[in-house]
Amino acid sequence: MFHILKYFILSTFLIYLSYLDLRYRRIPNYAIATLLILGLLLLPFTPDCFSNLLGLLFPASILFFLNMHLNHFIGGGDIKLIMCIGLFTGVYSNFLIFILASLICLIVSLIMKLCYSSSRINLPFCPFLATAYILVVFYRIF
Template identity: 35%
Template sequence: MANAVILFGLCLYLSWVDFRHRRIPNLALGVGFVLISIMKYVLSSQREWLMAGLFAILCLLVFGWISWHRPRALGMGDVKLLALVCYGLGVHDFVVVLTVASLAAMLVSLVLILIRKVSIKCEVPFAPFVTIGLAVILCMSDTS
């Protein structure tokens, strides 16, 4: 839960930057990584910390491969953000965040295309949608 709050605060800032400048700063991701690592060290067992790190590396490799082959579809800042979210939340919550973010991005893009505000080739910042996914995780953890 504490990791989700840290990630949500970080993603609010990253969403603003991504929306305005179409980039995600490495410094902010680095600070987030340090904060999440400290929380993981304090609150998790060594096995949980290791598994989170391995899944984050796997996430980095898979999405990095996608970004390498389709750089206009997914930027490297988004790849690093997704790996950080995977590291901070774990696989189960990461899948929920990724699903919600992808569905929200698809719906917004579809609406923008249908009202002819953008073309099909337009790039959409993804960090705001990751923030929406994190908000859903926070709401789900408060209700359960």
């Protein structure tokens, strides 16, 4: 029951942040701070605290260093959001969510590239993270 509440909280935040990212192309820091505080408050009640702490650090830190050296291919808000998702889900699920979100984003960008002949497509990444998170959660529950 506790996991369903945790999944519901993060899903609600991700849907809200997806709307903001689609509309304004930014993820506000107050929402990230709220998610981090909630994740840290719920951390003692999770069965695998160490995995959740690793989920907070590893995927986001790798993306941060790659982003610094590869011409800012992902936004800073997206990296912070991946940290929050990792705090809620753990390191393995966080890697799965990131890879699934990247694949969905790749498919959508290829379809958009075929439909519109612009040279560069700039997509917000938060809706793809939210979609991948919801798919992984439904797979876990059912």
